[in-house]
Amino acid sequence: MSIRTKKLSSTRLVAVAGLVTAGLAAGAGVASGSGLDDGRRQLARTAADDTTQIVMVRAPEVEDRNEVIELGLDVTEHANSRGIEVVLHDAEDAQTLKDAGFTWTVTVDDLEALTEANRRQDARYAATTTRSDLPSGRTSYRTYDDYLRDMFRLARHYPTLTRPLTLPNRTVLGEPIRGLEISVDARDVRDGKPVFLLMGAHHAREWPSAEHTMEFAFDLLESYYDRDRAVRDRARRVLSTSRVIVVPVVNVDGFKVSRGAQPLGDFSTFDYEMKRKNCSISAATPEQYLGGTCADNPAGRLRGTDLNRNYPGFWGGGGASPIWSSDTYRGDAPGSEPETDAVRQLISERAVTVMISNHTYSNLVLRPPAIAATGLAPDEPELKALGDAMAAQNAYTSQASYQLYDTSGSTEDWSYWITGGLGYTIEIGDEGFHPPYEEAVVGEYLGEAPADSAGLGGNQEAYWLAAEAAADDSLHSRIRGKAPAGRTITVSKHVVSPTSPVIQPDGSVGEPILYEDTLVNQYATDRGGRFVVDVNPSTRPLVAGRYGRYPEAPPQATVPLVNPAEVPPVGGSESTTFEVQGLPAADNGYAVVSISWPSDDPEAQDWDFTVIGPDGTPVGSGATLNNPEVIRIPDPQPGTYTVVADNYAGGSAEHDWTGEVTFESPDPPIETGVKESWLVSCTDRRGLVLGTRSVVVDRGEVVGVGDVCRRGSYKR
CATH class of the missing domain: 2.60.120.380 (Jelly Rolls)
Known part of the structure; x- marks a missing residue:
């Protein structure tokens, strides 16, 4: 662990000595809160007499920002190359920062007052604006029922271009997780098309993330019939060559609590509007904090798991907390949450070639790796190029996720390293978790003032670029062949992967945990003849190696x-x-x-x-x-x-x-030389396997399997 932050006092040296440095292999690091916060600090927070402030802590290095997270304070996750924002609830929080040797500047001197002002601004905008320029025309934040109504409305108005989607698992509280599939002949899910997956609200309080996701669904469908030929042609290219899946609210339980809460605006323990996590109850929760409901319980908003720290990829490492009450609590086990597992199953059963998980806030386009020790992704050039292209439209900073701070168990890290699909987190805006709608949704989505992307294109254009990239043959792989009518072509593999070495609540480090994934893509040959199945590369990035390059000239002189x-x-x-x-x-x-x-x-x-x-x-x-x-x-x-x-x-x-x-x-470059293969199989209507092939295919390649339903017909 770094101890390099400015003005390292003797008090801070004692505090740092209480933290345990974990191994860097596979991204192990010091857990958020380990050694300094056993959960009591956050649980003691209430709406105190002290004015709640947001401060930008001076932390110019990644190690410094990781240290701030480890102090057990209420970190907003809004960070940049200068520092990271923290909510100071009282003088004790400020003293903790001082004792650790950190300095800061105040960015919000009265959080409650700002929250109330934002609420008034939202009310004025909704009252004075009949219809916004958004594709849906919305003028205010949706409730969860609004999302359900809008998805139903789109499915009803565009029946051939949409397919309502319910993810495999229900939430902790038994709610279905809804989404919408959008494509030409959308109900034919075994069409072999590549998929662009756009998701929102892994974190309950990040309302704009769900709004932007929903707006892109309106955008695609309205553009398909737009009077402008260029707009219409673009939408038809995307939807004829790929499938777009939108899941506006992943964390349904948490979102319903946050969106329906009585506003306090102070980030205190019982400020349920600022709930981040889902509604699970960890096995480590002390008895006195059990009981009650997710929206009214002794631990307030702090019960639950951070879904974006629960995915199995590198789970248990740095940048996530093993403490049940932390806002970044990773969960009791890798992939333990039904919401996380539902997204895993969705991605595992479709060829998701590009994925974006929307969040707030920091004006960032983040790409793997999320942990520095992982090393650059083998597809760093492709990941960076698409990230940079999106950032040129929304005026955000494009960077690898670890450059912000280490984050283990994130959505895009599991998705990319295990499936090979390009994955991103977009942190929308820079003003808060759900600031005024006119700014955070209308402005940021469309690229209108006061958003930094005014005149560029905003997230609207960034999502279009991502959807087009999902269909780009050079960015994924293809398997082609021929088969008689009535056959099903299945492309699959079963893999076992390790988590990070698992950091324990006491700071010690245990062995990695092995977890399994089964990846399956299907194509139905209704009419027979030639087929093409779009897939991700057969070799997972996790085992392929790491990015690098051989020098073409000597380095420059000093x-x-x-x-x-x-x-x-x-x-x-x-x-x-x-x-x-x-x-x-x-x-x-x-x-x-x-x-x-x-x-x-x-x-x-x-x-x-x-x-x-x-x-x-x-x-x-x-x-x-x-x-x-x-x-x-x-x-x-x-x-x-x-x-x-x-x-x-x-x-x-x-x-x-x-x-x-x-x-x-x-x-x-680190080239392991290890190659993994897809198993391509052909089955008839009875499910009888008629033939199989093992296929190794790299990114940008197309491999032919001939008539896979007949033995001995393999052609490359």
Whole structure:
């Protein structure tokens, strides 16, 4: 665990010593809350006399943000390269941050007042706006019944393009999880098409995530008959070549509690509007917190499991809590929750080639890996290209999820590493979990002011790009052949995978847990003849290796940093630049900025540094207690970089900085050489297996199996 955050006090050293560093293999890390929070801190929170604030804690490194999460405070998960936002309920919360050596700036000085103002703004907008520019025309947040009505309405109006969907499991409280399938001949689920899956509300309080998901369903269907030929043609290409599945509310129980709660607006224990988790009751819940209902119980909103920490992929590692009352509680076992398992089954039974799980908030497009120690995904170039393309439309930051902080058990990490389908989390907006509708839904979806994406396209265009990518043959795999009428072609495999080494509540680390997945795609040959089944690659990314590249030239020679004349006053800053070369002169896998200064006391003399890339965005920072500060920049693009030096404490002519930039070759790829295969089988109407083939197919490839219903006819 990093202990590098600014101003590391002796009190903080004691606190850090109480945390246990876990192994990094398979993404193990320190659990949220371990050693510092046994659940009592959050359970003690009520609507106290103290004014509730939101603060941005200064945490420029991923390790720093992970440490903030570990303190057991109420972390909003809104983070960026400068820090992470935390809800301070009282003076005790503030003291915890101080004792740990963190500083912060206040972003919301009275959360209750802001929440009430947002509520008034929503009421005014709904009262004064007859119809918004959204595809549905909505002017206010939906209730759960509204979602059901809208899905029923679309299914009724577009009967050949839609198929109502109920996921395999009911929720903890027995509710069905509803969705809608959208495609040409939508009811033919065995059509072999690739699938784009769009989901919302894994976290109950994140209402815009469900709104955006529902709006895209309206968008697709209305566009199919649009008067504008370009709009109409685009929708018809998407729906004829792929299937779109929308599940607006995954966490039905939690959402109904959050949406129907009496507003308090203070994030306290009994502020059910801010419920995040589902309604399960952990086996670890103390007896005094049992009883009551999900919407009214002794533990308030804190009972339940964080569904986006419960997926089996790398479950049990860093970035999720083993403490039952934590907002990021991972659940009692990998994939233990019926809602999580329902999504797993859906993805396992369809060729989901692109998946987006919508959340709020941070203006981010996140891609695997979600844990730094996992290493870059073998499909990093493809994942990044699509993520960047979506971010260009919604003006969000596109990055690997681990660059925010470690997160184990997330949806896209399981989906990608096990099935090979490209997976993303989109964090909508930057103003809160469900801020004013006009901003968080209308503006962010359409790309209208005050959203940062005004004039670009917004999430509306980002989703269209994702749907088109799902149908892109170069981004998944295909199996083709021929079969007589009345046969069913099944493409399947059964796999066993390990979780992370499992971090225990006391901080110790146990062995990984093995879990099983069965992936199945089917195609029905109603008329016989040739068929094409779109699938993900046969070899799971989990076993394929890790991304890297071989150098095409030596790395660049060391570049000294020129310190400007004079020294800025404490609190002031100065800047200098350096050049990064590209091919054919140099092939740089990393640029390593190292800056030091003479000092006898790390708290008396201290400099902070930020590196800004050629496009004007930050690419790294050093704002710790370390001397030298070292900033590693992966795959630096050629151009001019700016180093901003902040005189944090005691910088003077005697304690001025010097530095240099060294360069390293890129990491080579890790190619395991292991290949997995799909089992392709043909069955008749009685279910009798007539023939099978084992097929190895990579991303972008098409493999022929001939007449799989007849032995000995295999052709590549």
